[in-house]
Amino acid sequence: MAKGKEAQEEIPAMQRYFDNMWLLLIVSTLILAISYVGWGVWEALNVPAK
Amino acid sequence: MSVVPPERVWWTEKIPKEEKTWITIAIIWGIVMFIMMPLWHVVGKQNPSTESYTTTPAEFMKEADAFIAKYKVGAEKGVAVVEPPVGSDIYMVAQQWNWYPVLKLKKGATYRLHLSSLDMLHGFSLYPMSTNFMVVPNYDYVITITPTETGDYHVVCNEFCGLGHQMMVGKIIVE
Amino acid sequence: MDKDFRKCPITGFKIHLPAETLIKINGVTAIVALLIGGIMALLVALTRWETIHLLAPLDYYMFLTLHGWNMLGFWIIFFEVAILYFAGAVMLNNRLAAPKFGWLAYVLMLAGALITNITVLTNPAKNAIMFTSYVPLQAAPLYYLGVILFAVGALVAVLLFLATLYIAKKEKTYEGSLPLVVFGALAAAIIAVGTLLFGAVALAPTLLWSLGLTPTWDALSYRIIFWAFGHASQQINVTAMIAIWYLLAYLTVGGTTINEKFSRIAFVLYILFINIASAHHILVDPGVTTAWKIWNTSYAMYAAVLASLMHAFAVPGAIEVALRKKGYTRGLFEWLWKAPWSNPAFSALILSILTFGLLGGITGVLAGTEQLNIRVHNTISITGHFHGTVAAGTTLAFMGITYYVLPLIFRREVVAKTLAVYQPWFFGIGISMVSLGMMAAGLYGIPRRHADVTGFGGAPFAFDFDPTGFLFISIMGIGALLAAIGGALYCLIAVGTLLKGKKL
Numbered sequence: 227m228a229k230g231k232e233a234q235e236e237i238p239a240m241q242r243y244f245d246n247m248w249l250l251l252i253v254s255t256l257i258l259a260i261s262y263v264g265w266g267v268w269e270a271l272n273v274p275a276k
Numbered sequence: 277m278s279v280v281p282p283e284r285v286w287w288t289e290k291i292p293k294e295e296k297t298w299i300t301i302a303i304i305w306g307i308v309m310f311i312m313m314p315l316w317h318v319v320g321k322q323n324p325s326t327e328s329y330t331t332t333p334a335e336f337m338k339e340a341d342a343f344i345a346k347y348k349v350g351a352e353k354g355v356a357v358v359e360p361p362v363g364s365d366i367y368m369v370a371q372q373w374n375w376y377p378v379l380k381l382k383k384g385a386t387y388r389l390h391l392s393s394l395d396m397l398h399g400f401s402l403y404p405m406s407t408n409f410m411v412v413p414n415y416d417y418v419i420t421i422t423p424t425e426t427g428d429y430h431v432v433c434n435e436f437c438g439l440g441h442q443m444m445v446g447k448i449i450v451e
Numbered sequence: 452m453d454k455d456f457r458k459c460p461i462t463g464f465k466i467h468l469p470a471e472t473l474i475k476i477n478g479v480t481a482i483v484a485l486l487i488g489g490i491m492a493l494l495v496a497l498t499r500w501e502t503i504h505l506l507a508p509l510d511y512y513m514f515l516t517l518h519g520w521n522m523l524g525f526w527i528i529f530f531e532v533a534i535l536y537f538a539g540a541v542m543l544n545n546r547l548a549a550p551k552f553g554w555l556a557y558v559l560m561l562a563g564a565l566i567t568n569i570t571v572l573t574n575p576a577k578n579a580i581m582f583t584s585y586v587p588l589q590a591a592p593l594y595y596l597g598v599i600l601f602a603v604g605a606l607v608a609v610l611l612f613l614a615t616l617y618i619a620k621k622e623k624t625y626e627g628s629l630p631l632v633v634f635g636a637l638a639a640a641i642i643a644v645g646t647l648l649f650g651a652v653a654l655a656p657t658l659l660w661s662l663g664l665t666p667t668w669d670a671l672s673y674r675i676i677f678w679a680f681g682h683a684s685q686q687i688n689v690t691a692m693i694a695i696w697y698l699l700a701y702l703t704v705g706g707t708t709i710n711e712k713f714s715r716i717a718f719v720l721y722i723l724f725i726n727i728a729s730a731h732h733i734l735v736d737p738g739v740t741t742a743w744k745i746w747n748t749s750y751a752m753y754a755a756v757l758a759s760l761m762h763a764f765a766v767p768g769a770i771e772v773a774l775r776k777k778g779y780t781r782g783l784f785e786w787l788w789k790a791p792w793s794n795p796a797f798s799a800l801i802l803s804i805l806t807f808g809l810l811g812g813i814t815g816v817l818a819g820t821e822q823l824n825i826r827v828h829n830t831i832s833i834t835g836h837f838h839g840t841v842a843a844g845t846t847l848a849f850m851g852i853t854y855y856v857l858p859l860i861f862r863r864e865v866v867a868k869t870l871a872v873y874q875p876w877f878f879g880i881g882i883s884m885v886s887l888g889m890m891a892a893g894l895y896g897i898p899r900r901h902a903d904v905t906g907f908g909g910a911p912f913a914f915d916f917d918p919t920g921f922l923f924i925s926i927m928g929i930g931a932l933l934a935a936i937g938g939a940l941y942c943l944i945a946v947g948t949l950l951k952g953k954k955l
Binding site: 277284298303317320322323325328354374378395397399406407408410412415436437438439440444446 | 580585628701714757760916
């Protein structure tokens, strides 16, 4: 493996995001909390009376 | 190899054309399925109801009992049989462990069926079409229905609701 | 080498001995849970098989509740904890961050599993309320405590895994990005955090309510929050299963993904979108709008379906490429015929892919559309769907990897090798019949979780289901017997190997 040139190549941003487990954890939990739980429970608690 | 770290920079690895074709097919399938759900609300005749209200067991029971008193035509096996006017609001009550009343409906007529429970979660499962809805205490779920065939239909409870769950069977008659 | 490590003579991995002990104990406990859950499965199947109709309602509901907990909860999650420690420590030549917490996690999980089983077995009339434990059904506080202890223990294990990854990076035990299999395990762990968090949100207030400290809470809200735990936990299983697919593809035929970016994108799609598919449980409920249903179970969830399809391409592709490299290039399929079918890990892998994809995955996507859900919600079709995904797919993958764990971690030669060849087939074919039989029977309206679909306990409006439905139930019954043989073989071979296998 040619270390010389490759060692200079910058790691792409997307690859760095994929390598960031805290980022993935936070986004995953937030999406679940907001899109499914938050929105859903808000709707359930706002059902009108007859 | 998937058991060791990959190349230092793997993001720029080109995705071969077979994989790209596969992804394209999968995305198209996903989009078709996604469109079908809302589209069916516009062109189709079988969709989950979007009409529900909050209620309480006492309130719902009162409305249901008033409905039964008004349109009762008899009884079958100890359960009131009710023949409501076409187009009206009709009620079916779920409780541990029976459904009441028995509804007598007209083929081709549309009704607004109110479903709620006096205690636990129950499952409204209409046989033989296998049409299924949740019956939730404190919610009045209004489903607009139009019977299309005459006959005797049964309502099985298919949400576990306690030790007598298997005894819950209701009836709807269409004439 | 540090006295806390040993070097594996076969794979070359540097194995942290405290991690290895924890892998072993979680693995063994998982198999014990599978055995108990499996016996209960047989009892329940022989009751739903109307020809036999073995158990009376109370016992049926009791064993059904525990079959759910022992399988979906204990077997799967103990095994997954073992996978996490393997991925985070062994595969990274790394030490487990804090083995003491591993033992804390284990004790909590074991206590929780025991308490849950005992409370239901000793007082089924009160506590047999199904895995879903839907409010306003109310069990004794000890039942909820058991479940909560298990979930807290699992969360400790997951956090320990994340900490282990953190120190691997800090102590530079590997360079660059995580290996793909470990990344898959990480995806499973990330999903697990959200899962367990919402499990706590659902069950903690319920525990307080069962103690009489708070009033009852809204049944619909409980359902929504429960399924953030309930279905998300299944997505942990899917993700862990796929990580194991990649691992097995490597171990059995030396295969790897054709493209790292492709497979990693698929795992990230899972991480972001797969949990909100939980909305498919609420498709025929009152109270929530069409917009919420369609967004969560459709537009966003199909991103996760795309991910599944990507893995479904990448893993078989990896196997084919590896076998073609070995020289099996004649015609389109020589690589398939010449594959190592006598290796039970390989047949388990293939059966896992086929059953998960064709039986479980597709039916899940279909049943998760609003309009089709009206037809199948709470029928035994749903049970058929998830027996295709987790009872077939995930379980087969875990059975497959066991055939490597036994020689590599327990360092014992697998016993009864001839029987082992057939074990995945008995189980795979059996559970496929169970899944298909249930799916078909449900279309005739036959309900799930029902103790008496022929007599209805003498109810006034008792009626007869279409007998075709019962034909399919019989297929389920026969499949259950085959699956029980396959499951029993697995347990016997595993335990037999631990006790009598030649030390390697």
